[in-house]
Amino acid sequence: MKLYQITCIGTSLLFVFLFIQLFMTPVSFVENLGLQSSVATSVLCRRASIFMLGLSVLLFFARKLPHSSIHQSICLSTGITMTGLACLSSFELIRGTVNHSMWTAIMLETLSAILFWITFFKNTKKQTDQTQIC
Numbered sequence: 001m002k003l004y005q006i007t008c009i010g011t012s013l014l015f016v017f018l019f020i021q022l023f024m025t026p027v028s029f030v031e032n033l034g035l036q037s038s039v040a041t042s043v044l045c046r047r048a049s050i051f052m053l054g055l056s057v058l059l060f061f062a063r064k065l066p067h068s069s070i071h072q073s074i075c076l077s078t079g080i081t082m083t084g085l086a087c088l089s090s091f092e093l094i095r096g097t098v099n100h101s102m103w104t105a106i107m108l109e110t111l112s113a114i115l116f117w118i119t120f121f122k123n124t125k126k127q128t129d130q131t132q133i134c
Contacts, residue, residue: 003122004071007115008063011078014108015056022049034099055081067123075120082113 021029026045030037059078065071086109093102 003115004075004119005063007112007119008059008074011082011112011116012056012059012063014112015052015059019049019052019056022046022052032101034101035097072120072123075116075123079113079116079120082109082116085109086113 022045026042026049027037029045030041035041055078059074062071062074065074086106089098089102089106089109092098093100093106
């Protein structure tokens, strides 16, 4: 299997897991991070879960796309998203806002970001090489 397909499937599964957690058990999700839950956090978690579901579906169906500008756009946007999440998670951990369970999120977000960036830059190089040949 190609790296792009593996990365899309893995990240899609991560987003499905987050969708289920955020939608079904928002209170325990928030409290497991060491945060205090409230009605507002539950509402925001359930709303964010829909984004996770949408991204999961997008990545799952994009896994078999041939190399194209759409393929590259998905790698770029998902790489940016996962890098941003990893940075924010790290920032909150350093600040002491969340507990050590955030390490799991940081590792998964960083791994996903790295894989999407590798795919993006590898395919950018291929595209540049093909342009020079023509």
